[in-house]
Amino acid sequence: MRNNIADASTIEESLRRHATYSLGKAWGDLSQTELFNAVALSVRDRLIERMLETEDRYRREDPKQISYVSIEFLMGQSLGNHLHNLGIHELYREALGNLGANLEAVQDSEQDAALGNGGLGRLAACFLDSLATLGMPACGYGINYEYGLFKQEIDNGYQREKPENWLAQSSPWEIARPDEACFVPVYGHIEHAIDRKGGYNPMWMDWKVLVGIPYDMPISGYGGRTVNLLRLYSARSSHDFDMQIFNDGDYFKAVEQKMESETISKVLYPSDAVVAGRELRLIQEYFLVACAMRDIVRRFEQNHNTFRDFASKVAIQLNDTHPALTVAELMRVLVDEKDMEWEEAWNITRATLGYTNHTLAPEALEKWPVPLLESVLPRHLQIILEINRRFLEQVSVACPMDVEGNVERTRRLSIIEESTPKQVRMANLAMVGSHSINGVSAIHSELVKTSLAPDFFQLFPERFNNKTNGITQRRWLLKANPELANLITASVGDSWITDLCRLRELESHAVDPGFQEEFRKVKRLNKVKLAGIVKDLLRINVDPDSLFDIQVKRIHAYKRQLLNTMHIIDEYLALVEDGRQPVAPRTYIFSGKAAPGYWLAKQVIKLIHNVGRVINNDARASQWIKVVFIPDYRVSLAEKIIPAADLSEQISTAGTEASGTGNMKLALNGAVTIGTIDGANIEIREEVGEENIFTFGLNAAEVRTMREQRSYRPWDYYARHPRAKRVADSFSSNLFCPDEPNLFAWIFASVLDANDEHFHLADFTPYVEAQGKAGSAFRDPGRWTRMAILNVARMGKFSSDRTVMEYAHEIWGVQRSTLIDDPLLLETPTG
Amino acid sequence: MEIPVENLDGVSVAVLPVDELDASNAPEFKRDIAPALQANTKLVLDLSRLRFVDSSGLGAILSCLRQLTAKNGDLKLCGMSRQVRAAFELVRMHRIFDIAGTKEEAVQAFAQ
Numbered sequence: 001m002r003n004n005i006a007d008a009s010t011i012e013e014s015l016r017r018h019a020t021y022s023l024g025k026a027w028g029d030l031s032q033t034e035l036f037n038a039v040a041l042s043v044r045d046r047l048i049e050r051m052l053e054t055e056d057r058y059r060r061e062d063p064k065q066i067s068y069v070s071i072e073f074l075m076g077q078s079l080g081n082h083l084h085n086l087g088i089h090e091l092y093r094e095a096l097g098n099l100g101a102n103l104e105a106v107q108d109s110e111q112d113a114a115l116g117n118g119g120l121g122r123l124a125a126c127f128l129d130s131l132a133t134l135g136m137p138a139c140g141y142g143i144n145y146e147y148g149l150f151k152q153e154i155d156n157g158y159q160r161e162k163p164e165n166w167l168a169q170s171s172p173w174e175i176a177r178p179d180e181a182c183f184v185p186v187y188g189h190i191e192h193a194i195d196r197k198g199g200y201n202p203m204w205m206d207w208k209v210l211v212g213i214p215y216d217m218p219i220s221g222y223g224g225r226t227v228n229l230l231r232l233y234s235a236r237s238s239h240d241f242d243m244q245i246f247n248d249g250d251y252f253k254a255v256e257q258k259m260e261s262e263t264i265s266k267v268l269y270p271s272d273a274v275v276a277g278r279e280l281r282l283i284q285e286y287f288l289v290a291c292a293m294r295d296i297v298r299r300f301e302q303n304h305n306t307f308r309d310f311a312s313k314v315a316i317q318l319n320d321t322h323p324a325l326t327v328a329e330l331m332r333v334l335v336d337e338k339d340m341e342w343e344e345a346w347n348i349t350r351a352t353l354g355y356t357n358h359t360l361a362p363e364a365l366e367k368w369p370v371p372l373l374e375s376v377l378p379r380h381l382q383i384i385l386e387i388n389r390r391f392l393e394q395v396s397v398a399c400p401m402d403v404e405g406n407v408e409r410t411r412r413l414s415i416i417e418e419s420t421p422k423q424v425r426m427a428n429l430a431m432v433g434s435h436s437i438n439g440v441s442a443i444h445s446e447l448v449k450t451s452l453a454p455d456f457f458q459l460f461p462e463r464f465n466n467k468t469n470g471i472t473q474r475r476w477l478l479k480a481n482p483e484l485a486n487l488i489t490a491s492v493g494d495s496w497i498t499d500l501c502r503l504r505e506l507e508s509h510a511v512d513p514g515f516q517e518e519f520r521k522v523k524r525l526n527k528v529k530l531a532g533i534v535k536d537l538l539r540i541n542v543d544p545d546s547l548f549d550i551q552v553k554r555i556h557a558y559k560r561q562l563l564n565t566m567h568i569i570d571e572y573l574a575l576v577e578d579g580r581q582p583v584a585p586r587t588y589i590f591s592g593k594a595a596p597g598y599w600l601a602k603q604v605i606k607l608i609h610n611v612g613r614v615i616n617n618d619a620r621a622s623q624w625i626k627v628v629f630i631p632d633y634r635v636s637l638a639e640k641i642i643p644a645a646d647l648s649e650q651i652s653t654a655g656t657e658a659s660g661t662g663n664m665k666l667a668l669n670g671a672v673t674i675g676t677i678d679g680a681n682i683e684i685r686e687e688v689g690e691e692n693i694f695t696f697g698l699n700a701a702e703v704r705t706m707r708e709q710r711s712y713r714p715w716d717y718y719a720r721h722p723r724a725k726r727v728a729d730s731f732s733s734n735l736f737c738p739d740e741p742n743l744f745a746w747i748f749a750s751v752l753d754a755n756d757e758h759f760h761l762a763d764f765t766p767y768v769e770a771q772g773k774a775g776s777a778f779r780d781p782g783r784w785t786r787m788a789i790l791n792v793a794r795m796g797k798f799s800s801d802r803t804v805m806e807y808a809h810e811i812w813g814v815q816r817s818t819l820i821d822d823p824l825l826l827e828t829p830t831g
Numbered sequence: 832m833e834i835p836v837e838n839l840d841g842v843s844v845a846v847l848p849v850d851e852l853d854a855s856n857a858p859e860f861k862r863d864i865a866p867a868l869q870a871n872t873k874l875v876l877d878l879s880r881l882r883f884v885d886s887s888g889l890g891a892i893l894s895c896l897r898q899l900t901a902k903n904g905d906l907k908l909c910g911m912s913r914q915v916r917a918a919f920e921l922v923r924m925h926r927i928f929d930i931a932g933t934k935e936e937a938v939q940a941f942a943q
Contacts, residue, residue: 183918185886185921188886193927194927195923195926195927196926196927196928196929197926199926201923201926201927202923203893203922203923203924203927204921204922204923205886205889205890205893205922206886206887206890207886207922208886209885209886238885336920336921336922336923337917337920337921338920339926
């Protein structure tokens with residue numbers, strides 16, 4: 001059955017065939033986009049063969065199935081990954097070369113699937129890669145947004161958002177499955193009735209119905225032995241028109257209703273947007289949950305007759321609270337549709353579900369007003385209230401109300417917040433309804449227990465655990481940084497591709513002058529490439545021999561791009577006012593998007609541009625400092641920026657970054673981290689050693705104490721530290737906004753406000769000192785290269801393969817597929 | 832819609848003559864089944880042609896049951912496809928109807 005690829009000529013034939021019969025054009029007449037489509041369709045043929053083999057294997061073996069439910073999957077480009085994973089990268093390069101095309105250009109023309117905002121969505125994508133590579137039976141469930149994350153353009157330093165209609169030309173990776181469409185009811189009311197046995201029988205009547213059409217994206221594992229699926233759902237109206245309205249003659253109303261239904265999967269909500277209370281978002285979340293659950297149940301029923309086995313055959317992981325309605329939906333399916341008793345259904349639900357928390361910020365935890373939920377999902381609200389009633393009964397036994405503090409504790413534990421109007425707390429629902437609750441780094445998981453949900457931790461400590469995030473080395477090293485990947489493979493072999501801990505073997509090369517020289521060459525080559533991109537996009541010349549100091553991530557107050565900018569201003573003012581040259585020439589590179597409604601973050605983007613404009617145009621500074629902001633940060637751009645980084649900025653306010661994964665990607669590519677004691681930075685420090693990272697600033701406990709005791713006095717820092725004062729004053733001086741006076745005066749007020757949530761002035765001086773140390777280290781190439789090599793060598797822990805194995809063993813109860821150890825299948829990928 | 836009704840052992844058996852019962856034809860169904868509801872308190876509704884039912888259609892069938900039970904009668908259903916059964920389960924209506932596989936079984940159920 002398998003279409004073996006013996007040589008490049010077979011591929012050429014396949015490419016020509018797709019040009020002719022799939023695209024209806026002669027090879028020579030293909031546009032760049034069509035060229036990409038021809039290549040992608042040719043690769044898809046191979047993927048489908050492996051996908052069918054994989055499905056057949058799962059059918060025969062009937063293993064426990066993992067369902068990863070996430071409102072975001074930030075897949076980026078797929079072609080390069082599939083080529084590497086199937087081991088056909090070089091064959092396609094050769095075939096395309098023979099046909100007069102260039103593989104890199106073809107890969108570059110693929111549009112990113114930007115179905116996510118940032119870390120949470122990219123984590124989901126990395127997990128899918130690892131699950132397939134490990135041969136684990138898994139399916140991702142998400143939404144097939146028509147408009148992914150917006151395209152960012154910069155106009156006079158201001159962010160402008162443009163719609164990103166990634167499906168405008170349809171994706172060659174997606175396979176439509178209209179035959180497996182499912183119905184999703186919403187709205188309606190409950191009719192209270194009595195069933196034939198005399199029991200209470202609430203009936204969900206008068207709902208409207210949406211249709212979920214699945215689109216499958218094949219997910220190849222490295223080596224090509226397993227091709228799993230990411231199943232994305234598009235919303236359609238139940239009929240092309242609501243026939244009743246149509247019959248009544250209101251054609252336009254019928255079309256409007258159809259459009260409303262299809263709006264559900266139209267757009268990805270930007271993170272940080274105020275979504276609470278938005279009916280469309282709630283329906284979007286339920287649409288995902290209902291479609292996923294329908295499919296999971298359908299698959300289960302193909303092989304099983306009784307739902308008593310459900311939890312032993314199905315594991316569902318909820319990526320944050322967005323899919324938390326799964327708790328109520330699974331209960332509804334088991335109790336209402338499968339006639340199961342409540343207690344048994346509840347035990348199965350809890351045993352099946354695991355919940356991953358991604359944020360500590362209480363304001364970021366989702367809540368839905370009870371009246372809204374009652375209107376959209378009346379039966380689910382009933383179920384949630386019953387779950388809560390039974391849960392609080394349990395709580396009242398564990399925490400008797402006559403003991404002081406227990407009334408308040410019970411209030412905090414309740415799934416329903418007693419506000420006006422009452423709210424359903426989705427995190428509480430997820431925690432009550434899951435057997436596992438995990439954070440995404442060691443510190444974050446501790447803070448979940450001690451700060452976010454201490455009452456829950458006290459009640460069921462056994463559910464809480466940590467799963468430090470990870471990244472797939474296939475994407476973030478093998479594909480993104482082929483030169484470094486080749487150097488590593490030439491030095492220690494290629495086993496790191498599936499076992500990242502093997503990079504430890506690089507340690508012995510860390511002080512080898514020959515290896516160091518090669519390592520530096522690779523880094524410089526990547527910096528030259530990035531300098532070319534900067535020149536093309538921004539018409540700014542940057543020196544590849546300067547220190548590339550890189551902060552790439554969403555623009556957000558807690559990530560403190562502002563602190564980074566304050567340090568740049570300090571360096572600049574020290575140079576032009578004090579005549580003190582920086583330790584080493586630097587290029588400060590920023591990239592990232594601000595949520596469209598997030599004024600502060602958008603102002604920071606403007607500030608970075610204005611600071612850059614002043615510094616980049618000042619002849620006194622031009623040899624020493626450059627500041628660039630590369631627009632439209634996305635996965636494919638990250639793959640170009642990250643390999644070029646010398647210094648990785650991970651400077652969130654301690655206690656705010658759950659984990660971070662950019663920190664891991666940058667370190668894996670030989671950047672040294674400058675960071676706070678926060679998120680996974682702490683574990684990176686443990687791995688690479690304190691001497692190979694620059695840490696600074698307040699720790700999470702100190703931040704918490706200052707907040708609780710309200711002891712932060714920014715004016716003291718301002719008074720005691722002249723450099724901090726000079727930087728703060730620059731914001732009220734119009735130095736960086738001569739054309740728009742007082743534009744940044746708010747920053748002066750903000751950093752000197754005792755309520756500054758992010759303690760900029762407290763961390764400023766320690767940050768400047770740490771930056772000084774980093775600059776000094778960079779001036780010593782031998783020392784710096786050793787640090788960089790050791791960072792790469794010690795990143796083994798941060799492979800998403802490790803993370804996924806931990807989830808599998810400790811949460812899902814799934815073992816690694818024996819297939820991986822089957823010597824007959826351990827073929828070396830060709831190419 | 833024309834709803835064929837036959838009498839088997841004193842039970843009326845009506846055949847729902849459409850593939851889809853939804854907002855567009857549920858009022859018509861309610862109107863056209865009314866004579867059968869008037870004629871006999873023991874009614875079987877054969878759903879074997881039905882492939883899709885929405886909440887309006889379910890509501891119409893439910894109203895038939897309510898009219899008959901108000902007269903101490905009953906409505907039994909038969910011939911449900913998997914998809915139609917799923918719609919009944921979704922709203923828990925399968926618990927208030929007596930659902931048989933075939934019309935003969937449904938008629939027999941009245942005798943028990």
